[in-house]
Amino acid sequence: MADTTVSASTVEKKRINPQIENFKNVWRKLRQNRLAMAGGFLIIFFCVAAVVGPWLTSNDPNMPNVSDRLQGPSGEYWFGTDHHGRDIFTRLVHGMSITLRIGISSVIVGGTVGVFLGIISGYYGGRIDAVIMRSMDVLLAFPSILLALGIVAVLGGSITNVIIAIAIFSIPVFARIVRGSTLAVRKLEYIDAVRALGASDARIIFLHILPNIVSPIIVQATLFIATAVLSATGLSFLGLGATPPTPEWGAMLADGRNYMWDHPHIALFPGLAIALVVLAFNLFGDGVRDALDPKLKS
Amino acid sequence: MFVYTIRRLIQTIPVLIGVTLVVFLMMHLIPGDPAQIMAGERADAETVELTRDRLGLNDPLPVQYGSFVWNAVQGDLGNSIRSGRDVSAEIVPRFWVTVELAVYSTILSVFMGLIAGIISATRRNSISDMVIMVVALFGLSMPNFWLGLMLIQYIGLTVGWIPVSGWGGAAVILPVITLGTAGAAIIARMTRSSMLEVIHQDYIRTARAKGVKERYVIYKHALRNALIPVVTVVGLQFGVLLGGAVLTETVFAINGLGRFVVEGINQRDFPIVQGSVLVLALLFVLVNFIVDISYRLLNKRIELD
Amino acid sequence: MTTTNSIIKVDDLQTSFFTHKGEIKAVDGVHFDVPAGKTLGLVGESGSGKSITSLSIMRLIESPGKIKGGSITFNGEDLLAKSEAEMRDIRGNQISMIFQEPMTSLNPVYTIGDQIAEAYQIHQGKTKKEALQKAVDMLELVGIPSPKARVKAYPHELSGGMRQRAMIAIALACNPQLLVADEPTTALDVTIQAQILRLINRLQDELGMSMLLITHDLGVVAETCDYVAVMYAGKIVEYADVNTLFSNPKHPYTVGLLKSLPRHDIDQEELEVIKGMVPRPDELPEGCRFAPRCPFATDLCRERLPDLEDLGEGNQVRCWIHTDQWNGPEVNVKDDYRSAEST
Numbered sequence: 001m002a003d004t005t006v007s008a009s010t011v012e013k014k015r016i017n018p019q020i021e022n023f024k025n026v027w028r029k030l031r032q033n034r035l036a037m038a039g040g041f042l043i044i045f046f047c048v049a050a051v052v053g054p055w056l057t058s059n060d061p062n063m064p065n066v067s068d069r070l071q072g073p074s075g076e077y078w079f080g081t082d083h084h085g086r087d088i089f090t091r092l093v094h095g096m097s098i099t100l101r102i103g104i105s106s107v108i109v110g111g112t113v114g115v116f117l118g119i120i121s122g123y124y125g126g127r128i129d130a131v132i133m134r135s136m137d138v139l140l141a142f143p144s145i146l147l148a149l150g151i152v153a154v155l156g157g158s159i160t161n162v163i164i165a166i167a168i169f170s171i172p173v174f175a176r177i178v179r180g181s182t183l184a185v186r187k188l189e190y191i192d193a194v195r196a197l198g199a200s201d202a203r204i205i206f207l208h209i210l211p212n213i214v215s216p217i218i219v220q221a222t223l224f225i226a227t228a229v230l231s232a233t234g235l236s237f238l239g240l241g242a243t244p245p246t247p248e249w250g251a252m253l254a255d256g257r258n259y260m261w262d263h264p265h266i267a268l269f270p271g272l273a274i275a276l277v278v279l280a281f282n283l284f285g286d287g288v289r290d291a292l293d294p295k296l297k298s
Numbered sequence: 299m300f301v302y303t304i305r306r307l308i309q310t311i312p313v314l315i316g317v318t319l320v321v322f323l324m325m326h327l328i329p330g331d332p333a334q335i336m337a338g339e340r341a342d343a344e345t346v347e348l349t350r351d352r353l354g355l356n357d358p359l360p361v362q363y364g365s366f367v368w369n370a371v372q373g374d375l376g377n378s379i380r381s382g383r384d385v386s387a388e389i390v391p392r393f394w395v396t397v398e399l400a401v402y403s404t405i406l407s408v409f410m411g412l413i414a415g416i417i418s419a420t421r422r423n424s425i426s427d428m429v430i431m432v433v434a435l436f437g438l439s440m441p442n443f444w445l446g447l448m449l450i451q452y453i454g455l456t457v458g459w460i461p462v463s464g465w466g467g468a469a470v471i472l473p474v475i476t477l478g479t480a481g482a483a484i485i486a487r488m489t490r491s492s493m494l495e496v497i498h499q500d501y502i503r504t505a506r507a508k509g510v511k512e513r514y515v516i517y518k519h520a521l522r523n524a525l526i527p528v529v530t531v532v533g534l535q536f537g538v539l540l541g542g543a544v545l546t547e548t549v550f551a552i553n554g555l556g557r558f559v560v561e562g563i564n565q566r567d568f569p570i571v572q573g574s575v576l577v578l579a580l581l582f583v584l585v586n587f588i589v590d591i592s593y594r595l596l597n598k599r600i601e602l603d
Numbered sequence: 604m605t606t607t608n609s610i611i612k613v614d615d616l617q618t619s620f621f622t623h624k625g626e627i628k629a630v631d632g633v634h635f636d637v638p639a640g641k642t643l644g645l646v647g648e649s650g651s652g653k654s655i656t657s658l659s660i661m662r663l664i665e666s667p668g669k670i671k672g673g674s675i676t677f678n679g680e681d682l683l684a685k686s687e688a689e690m691r692d693i694r695g696n697q698i699s700m701i702f703q704e705p706m707t708s709l710n711p712v713y714t715i716g717d718q719i720a721e722a723y724q725i726h727q728g729k730t731k732k733e734a735l736q737k738a739v740d741m742l743e744l745v746g747i748p749s750p751k752a753r754v755k756a757y758p759h760e761l762s763g764g765m766r767q768r769a770m771i772a773i774a775l776a777c778n779p780q781l782l783v784a785d786e787p788t789t790a791l792d793v794t795i796q797a798q799i800l801r802l803i804n805r806l807q808d809e810l811g812m813s814m815l816l817i818t819h820d821l822g823v824v825a826e827t828c829d830y831v832a833v834m835y836a837g838k839i840v841e842y843a844d845v846n847t848l849f850s851n852p853k854h855p856y857t858v859g860l861l862k863s864l865p866r867h868d869i870d871q872e873e874l875e876v877i878k879g880m881v882p883r884p885d886e887l888p889e890g891c892r893f894a895p896r897c898p899f900a901t902d903l904c905r906e907r908l909p910d911l912e913d914l915g916e917g918n919q920v921r922c923w924i925h926t927d928q929w930n931g932p933e934v935n936v937k938d939d940y941r942s943a944e945s946t
Contacts, residue, residue, distance in 0.1 A: 138316030142575070143582045144541035146559070150321075150575050153563040154328050230441050234545050237443050238560050253444060264451055271444030279439035500707040506663055507702075508695035508722040508773065512687075522712045596712070 026215075029291035036287020042280035050097035057090040062245045073265055080265040082256050088266065091247035092273050098248050099277055102163055102232040103225040110167035111221050114174025119205055119213075121175065122182025133179065136172035144169065145231050152240045159248070162241040166228045177220055181213035215292040222285035226278045233274050249274050299594065306590055313583055321576045322366045325568060326359075335568050338379040375573035380565055385573040389555065393577055395465050396554035399546065400539045402474045407481030407539075408532060414482070415489025419524075420516060422494065430486060437483030442542050446476040446549035463551040477546045481535045488531045492524040499523070526597045533589030537582045609636035610781050610813040611660070611698075615673035618652075618659045620884075622667055627884045629655040631837035632673070634911065637781065637830075642807065642814040644828035644845070646821060646860070650881040652837040653817045657783045660815070661700055662690045677781070696726040699774035703786035705766035709758035715742075715769045716754030723776040741772035746802060764795035771802065778810055785817045800826055821864050825849065833857050836882055836892035839911060840921045847917040851937070854922050855897045858940045891923065898941055899924060901931040 030036055064084040073080045079088040121132040139147065151165035185191065186209065194208055233250030235241035242248030244255050249270045256266035325332050333350035334341065341349070349355075353376075354362055369375070375385040414434065418427045449472045454462035461469035496502065497520055505519040506512075544556035551557075555574050562570030618630040630652045637643040645653045659670050662682060675682040677698065682690065694700075699722075702708045710718060719741050720734035729737070735754065742750035745768040758766055767787065774782060787803065788796040804827055807814055816827055824831055824845065831848045833841040833856060841854040852858045859877040879896040882888060890907050894900040903923050911921040923929050924936060 134312045134316065137313045138320060140537075141313050141317050141583050141586075142320075142579050143537040143539075145544060146541045146575060146578055149541075149544060149559060149563070150324060150571070153571055154324055226439065233441055234443060237441075237545065238548060240560075240563060250441070250443075253447070257447070260447065260451065261455065267444070267447050267451070271441060271448065274444065275436065275440045278441075279435065282435060282439055500702060500704050501710040503663060504702065504708045504718075504770070504773070505710065505721075506694070507661055507700040509691045509693070509725055510695075510721065511691060511725075519710055519713075523710070526712075 026288075026291045030287055033287040033290065035283050036291070039280045039283025039285075039287060042276070043284055046096060046100060046277055046280065049093060050100050053093035053096060057087075057093050062086065062091075062247070072263070079269040080263070082252070082266055083259045088252075088269050091252060092249065092269060095247040095249050095252065095270075095273075096277075098159060098242060098246065099229055099232070099274070102159065102166070103229040103277075103281070106163045106166035106228045106232070107170060107221050107224050109163065110170030111174050111217065111224070113167070114171040115178050115217060117171065118175040118178025119182050119209060122179040123186060123201070123205055123209065129179075132175065136175045139169065139172040140176075142169075145234055148231055148235060149238075149240065152235060157235075157240045157243060159242050159246075162232050162235050165235070166231050169231075170224055170228065173224065174217070174220060177216050178213060181216050182209055185209050185212045219285060219289040219292060222281055222288055226281040226285065229274065229278050229281070302594055303591060306587060310583055310587055314580070317579045317583065318367050318370065318576065319363065321572055321579070322363050324572060324575075328568075335566070336376075336379065339566060370576065375576070376569035378570055379567045385569050388570070389558070389573055389577055392553055392555045392558050392574075393581075395552060396540070396543050396547070396556055396578075397581070399465070399470070399473060399477060399543055399552065399554060400536065402470060403478035403481065403539050404532065404536055406474055406478035407485055407535065410478070410482040411485025412489055412528075414486035415528075416493060416516070416521070418486065418490040419493035419497065427490075431490070434483040434486045437479045438487075440479070441545075442476050442480055443545040443549050445479060446472065446546055449476060450549070465550075465552045465554070469550075473546050473550045473552060476549070477539055477542050480542070481532075481539060484535060485528060485531060488528050489524060492527050493520060496520045496524045522596070526593070529589060529593050529596060533586055533593075536585045536589075540578050540582055608639050610639045610677070611815070612636040612676040613656070613660065613673070614676065616656065616659055616675065617671040617673050618655050618664055618668060619671050620668045624885060628837055628887070629668070629884050630659060633834070633837070633839055635832045635839060635842060637813050637815050639813055640811055641829040642816055642827055644824040644831045645815060645817045645834055646819065646824055646831055647834035648819055648881050650836075650883070651834045652884070653834050654785055656834070657700065657785050657815065657817050660783060661694060661698065662687075663694075663700075692726070695722040695774070695779075696777045697779055698781045698783060699777070699779040700783040700785065701767070701770045701774045701787050703789050705763050705770055705790060708770055709766055711758055714755050714757055715761070715766075715772075716756075719754075719769070719772050719776050722773055726777045737776060738772070741776050742769070744775070744806070745769070745772045747772075763791055764799065767791060767795075767799055768802065771799075771806070775806060775810065775812075778812075780812055782807070782812050782814045783817070784814060786819070787816075788823065789818070789820070796823075803827065821860055833860070836887060837884060838892065838921065839919075840893065842911070842919040843917050851916065851918065853914060853918045853920040853925055853936060854893075855899055855924075855936050855940060856893045858936050859896075862940060891921075899931060899934055899936070899939075901929075903928065903930060 030040075064086060079092065081087055082091075117132050117136070121129040142150065147169045148162070148165035151168055152161055155161040155164065191204065191208060194204055199208075232241060233248070233253075236248045236250030237254045239251075239254060242251045244251055252270040253267055256270075260267035325335065328335055331346070333346045333353065333355050336353060337346045337349035354365055357365075373386045375389065377383060378385055378388065381388075414430045418430045421427050450462045454460050454472055459468060460471055461467070462472065463469070465473075497516075502515060502520055505515050510519065540556075543554060544560060546552070547554040547557035548560055555578060559571055559574045559578075562568070562574065613633055613635050616630055616633045617628065620627040620629055633652070633656055635643060635645070645656060647653045655664070655668070658664050660675055660682070662670070662685075664670055670683060673683070677693070682693070685693070709715065716735055716738040719738035720731065723729060723737045724731065724734040727734075739750045739754050742753055747753050747765060747768050753761070753765075758769070761769065767790075771787075782803075784803065788799050791799060800823060803814070806812075814827075816823070818824060828845050830844050831842070832839050833848075833854065835856050841848070841852070841857045843852075848857065849861070852861055856877070863876045877896055882892060882895070888895055889905065891897070891900070891904040891909055894904040897904065901923070907923075909921050909923045909926065911919050912926065913919050914925055922936075924931070924934060
């Protein structure tokens with residue numbers, strides 16, 4: 001028995017190293033892709049801004065200032081002020097962390113569950129697979145944001161509930177992709193070899209299958225953050241997510257809507273901010289996908 | 299093909315069961331007493347009791363689910379808490395508005411997306427390719443409700459003859475652009491990469507070696523193959539459109555099903571939410587079914603499996 | 604080239620690929636001609652530039668590739684001077700081509716009937732109905748059973764051999780004067796290979812066309828060709844009629860290729876293979892391109908590239924050994940050849 005374990009781990013070592021080589025290769029390709037790098041730097045910039053930004057802005061994001069209502073962009077108020085006289089730039093900076101938190105945590109939660117279900121489904125097959133995948137089909141039958149909408153309707157509107165809602169609607173997306181990749185990996189001969197050497201299911205899943213399917217997961221996660229940000233701001237715009245006076249960008253748009261006709265800057269800047277964040281994740285996600293899957297880009 | 303259609307039809311049955319189950323359970327998952335919720339927050343104890351009785355909430359759950367489905371099949375989705383009116387009767391006209399909005403937007407995105415994608419692919423790395431791809435990237439990164447607001451602000455209010463709210467006639471222009479843009483962007487990107495992949499296939503060289511005109515090489519030999527993956531995207535995109543309709547209808551004050559859901563949620567009028575969500579989900583299941591069938595028709599190769 | 608009455612004459616053809624690493628000369632000054640009604644075999648290992656040569660004749664080189672110079676004279680006219688529209692009238696009509704991969708060379712979304720009919724319709728100006736009838740006739744001609752039913756089949760419904768027959772039917776639908784066949788049997792099973800070769804031979808006789816056969820397989824050459832041009836790293840190294848080439852090869856590369864053929868007349872311990880690989884077109888050696896793999900190579904070979912010279916025995920050879928300037932030991936290439944490593 002001891003012997004088989006030793007040889008099992010030798011087989012494993014051989015298989016894990018190409019992953020590292022592959023990672024270097026992907027990183028090299030990613031660095032050559034200027035658009036992807038631009039997206040990556042934007043993401044880093046946004047993250048830094050979300051953490052550091054609130055300390056650097058001098059205005060209070062939520063304090064109304066009646067005398068400075070609806071000011072256009074100026075030296076003091078870079079992006080102008082809203083109908084309560086609050087500095088839009090300050091509010092955007094403070095809202096950055098909310099946007100990123102929703103996007104990233106919903107993908108982490110939904111991705112973890114989805115990956116788990118997808119691997120189980122693909123690895124065990126049979127009835128487990130059928131039950132899981134049919135459930136995923138049911139979730140996918142609800143048109144995108146509508147599912148999140150229903151969930152928020154049930155749970156009530158708050159940032160945490162938005163995260164849960166978006167996480168749930170991301171589960172089937174991850175599960176499907178992971179199941180497909182798992183099926184492909186499971187067919188490889190070395191999985192049979194490792195199994196023949198006595199490795200447990202858990203060991204095979206975590207040491208052999210998971211490392212081989214990281215690529216599609218990373219790609220999906222990056223791109224889904226973009227979707228999550230769009231959905232979350234949408235929910236808040238509908239009044240079902242973050243509520244005023246939280247400086248959430250979708251809520252800012254909803255809040256300022258009635259004043260935008262005469263003061264376009266109120267709607268312009270929050271929308272641009274959303275678009276930029278989404279764009280950054282799309283750019284980076286595209287780049288990662290191209291780097292991981294060379295056949296898509298000749 | 300017939301066999302496949304039947305098989306695919308059978309496959310939708312568990313999905314239909316699941317969808318109705320989820321919608322049914324929504325009511326029971328809400329914190330609080332379903333009877334109280336269905337009767338409205340301000341209903342007194344007696345009304346709540348009556349509601350409980352009327353809705354059969356004292357029955358075991360499977361029986362309740364059965365009657366929910368049975369009623370839904372007969373077109374009975376309950377009554378609105380606020381107005382007391384029949385939910386299905388409220389849904390029907392709004393349903394058609396949303397379907398119109400979604401269909402026009404799909405047509406716009408397929409049309410624009412295909413043209414842009416083909417131009418991009420055939421003039422790879424040209425200025426037009428780059429412009430199209432940058433615009434497409436922005437198109438799918440913009441929140442559509444914001445695009446709607448901007449269109450109202452900068453086109454609706456300046457041009458004048460385009461109404462910025464409601465539905466019908468010229469009023470459809472801005473909402474359809476709003477809802478169709480992201481789809482057009484995705485289809486353009488998909489078409490481009492699919493065309494680029496197809497253009498390097500051996501059978502394209504065969505077509506050229508036969509003396510086929512370049513135009514026909516692109517539109518007859520390459521496009522038909524490149525369309526196969528695009529069809530799937532169009533189907534998925536339709537679901538995104540139905541979801542996006544919620545926001546678009548809210549921005550343009552269109553009396554569609556999407557806005558109805560939001561109103562229902564805001565007024566805690568639960569039968570409305572339940573009924574509308576169910577109808578939209580069923581519509582999406584139907585569209586996916588049609589897309590799968592046409593995918594089969596387009597792609598002769600997979601018929602063997 | 605001394606042969607008169609040739610259907611196509613390729614003169615100093617140069618085709619290069621312009622990549623970010625610079626120019627890569629895939630075909631570098633190739634000369635040959637195909638005598639009317641005969642078959643010329645263009646032979647070489649993969650990477651020698653023979654496929655690029657065939658695509659150059661069809662003018663189907665795609666960017667970043669470009670035909671840089673030379674001429675291709677077909678029926679007395681230079682193909683390289685023709686417009687794209689004029690070229691289209693020739694492709695599939697006067698010059699047809701069949702490719703190596705029957706599995707991927709047919710369009711999966713059209714029936715093979717449609718694909719055969721298309722060329723006929725374009726070039727002969729016939730109606731769709733007439734063209735489809737022609738497709739049935741062509742399927743019958745290439746030996747596909749029950750052609751009336753198969754004309755409606757999609758490529759995935761046919762086996763590899765059947766698909767290659769369908770490809771041949773497409774190529775021959777307009778009765779071309781020249782057929783360019785790029786490794787037509789390489790992707791097929793051995794038994795099917797023989798059938799397809801026999802079919803091509805038979806059709807060539809029946810239709811009286813000339814053929815340029817591109818192959819790496821001298822066995823195929825022996826069965827089909829009248830003349831042979833051996834290509835190595837973008838250049839022709841030997842040209843001869845098929846009998847001369849097999850009985851009296853002059854270039855060490857040709858000899859090496861011949862020695863690597865399995866022989867049935869003698870017992871062989873093992874097949875001799877030419878050691879090493881064809882140099883990549885972006886790292887061509889100076890001097891004779893075969894020198895690094897040649898058992899006879901001298902400093903002269905490594906420094907200067909020899910010309911293709913007519914030896915007057917039916918061979919044209921690009922090798923210093925057969926010139927006055929040869930300063931190495933006396934060699935008989937055919938008898939003394941050992942693969943580089945064993946010397």
